[in-house]
Each structure stands twice: as structure tokens, then as C-alpha cells.
Amino acid sequence: xxxxxxxxxxxxxxxxxxxxxxxxxxxxxxxxxxxxxxxxxxxxxxxxxxxxxxxxxxxxxxxxxxxxxxxxxxxxxxxxxxxxxxxxxxxxxxxxxxxxxxxxxxxxxxxxxxxxxxxxxxxxxxxxxxxxxxxxxxxxxxxxxxxxxxxxxxxxxxxxxxxxxxxxxxxxxxxxxxxxxxxxxxxxxxxxxxxxxxxxxxxxxxxxxxxxxxxxxxxxxxxxxxxxxxxxxxxxx
Numbered sequence: 036x037x038x039x040x041x042x043x044x045x046x047x048x049x050x051x052x053x054x055x056x057x058x059x060x061x062x063x064x065x066x067x068x069x070x071x072x073x074x075x076x077x078x079x080x081x082x083x084x085x086x087x088x089x090x091x092x093x094x095x096x097x098x099x100x101x102x103x104x105x106x107x108x109x110x111x112x113x114x115x116x117x118x119x120x121x122x123x124x125x126x127x128x129x130x131x132x133x134x135x136x137x138x139x140x141x142x143x144x145x146x147x148x149x150x151x152x153x154x155x156x157x158x159x160x161x162x163x164x165x166x167x168x169x170x171x172x173x174x175x176x177x178x179x180x181x182x183x184x185x186x187x188x189x190x191x192x193x194x195x196x197x198x199x200x201x202x203x204x205x206x207x208x209x210x211x212x213x214x215x216x217x218x219x220x221x222x223x224x225x226x227x228x229x230x231x232x233x234x235x236x237x238x239x240x241x242x243x244x245x246x247x248x249x250x251x252x253x254x255x256x257x258x259x260x261x262x263x264x265x266x267x268x269x270x271x272x
Contacts, residue, residue: 106204110213114150114157119204126164126172126202132188137171142187146241147266148199149181149248152215154256159183164202174198174241182272183241196225196247197237207236212251223251229264244268 102120109117119125123133132139150157164175173187174194185194200207209225210217217223225232225239226248232239239247248262 110205113213114152114155116157116160116203116205116213118160118163119202121166122163122202123166123170123172125204126174129198129201131164131173131198131202133170133172135168135170137173137175137186139173139186139188141190142185142192144185144241144243145268145272146183146185146243146245146247147181147268148183148196149246149263149266151248151250151252151257151260151262152212153252154259156260159199160203163199172202174202181266182268185241194241195237196239196241197235199241200236209235212249215251217251221251221253222257223249224257225249226262229262 106119109119127133148159150159158179159176159181161176161178164172165177171186173185173192175184175186176182177184183199187194197207200212205213207213210223212223215221215223225234225236226246227234227239228246229248241247244266246263246265250257250260250262252260
């Protein structure tokens, strides 16, 4: 009867254990290599993403600065003051609805603005609140007559003189209009239907057929101004 070689069995077992141990070591090394590769990828992607975010943020900041510089130059070049680069941008920021071919009829009213700077009447530009693709804000103009159109889907929404100038991107307060400030020699006055009021521009509402006047200048210049009490609106306005 043949007998097993106990020493041979032990040798075979030891060889299997060594192979298993080597494979375990290799697997651990493979996991480490994978973790290192994954970490490197994360770092690279993060760096690229951070760089892209920084580049986008830098570009947006430069665009804002460029727009602010152009707008400042536009204001200082007037009056008359031209349209801003984007005639509906601020309307959206003010919470006004902007739609293609706006025809809101829940509140459809027209007021008029007469603007006098240093004794001279100045136009309110056409297409204020209307962009080149015919997106129209609830508050807008169609021509340079000074007629302010309110066309809203909300009967309760209030529209003011302050909003007109914010959309126009021309500074306006009780003491400043555009680049001009009231001082010891020059005054800034507001009128409703020919009568002077002390209201802040944000309190002067654009009610139907209201005539709003703004007069800035010296006493001598303002003496030449005849502030209108009304405006001859066209039929249907």
C-alpha cells in the first residue's frame, strides 16, 4: 500500500499560501494605484473646474464693468439721453413683466413726461422698455413724444416715475437727475398737471393722462420754462 509524503503535502500547501499572499499584495497595490489615479483625476478636474469658474466669473465681472463704464459715458454725453444698451434689462430686475408683443389690458394707461434741463426741453427716447426682438416691458415708450405706456396683466400693480428712469438707467432722486445735482444755484422741481409737488419720484404714479413735469436749472433758465398742465394725447391713448 502506497503512503502519502507528508513533507510533499506541506510543501504544496506552502506554495499555495505564497501564491495567495502574492495575489493579495498585488490586489492591495492595484487598489492603491486606483485610489491614487482617482485622487489625481479629482484634483485635475477640480482645478480645471475652478479655473473655468474663475474665468467665467472674471468675464462676467469685466462685462459688468464695461457696461457700467459705457452707461456712465452715455449719461455724461447727454442730455438728450439715449437708450441704454439693453432697454429691458432693468425692467426685469424691477419685477416688471417682459413679454414678446406685450398687450396687457388689465391695466392700460398712458401718462406724459415733460423734461426740461437748463431751460431746454429734452426728449424721452422711443422704445424705452422694448428690445430689438420686440420683447416689451409693462412700462415702455413707442416714440419720443414723452408718452409713457402702461400695459399690465395686473390691475393692482403700481407704476411710478422712478421706474421710468430706472429702466432708462438715468439717476433720478429729489436732488439729482442724470449727472446734474441741485445746489445753491440750481434747483430740481417736479410737477403734476402743472402744479409743483414735493413728492419723491418713487411716489409719483403714472396715472391715466397725468402730465408729469421735471425742471432742472438756474432760476433764470427755469423762468423760460412753461410747465404744461396737460398733454394732447392721440385718439385712443
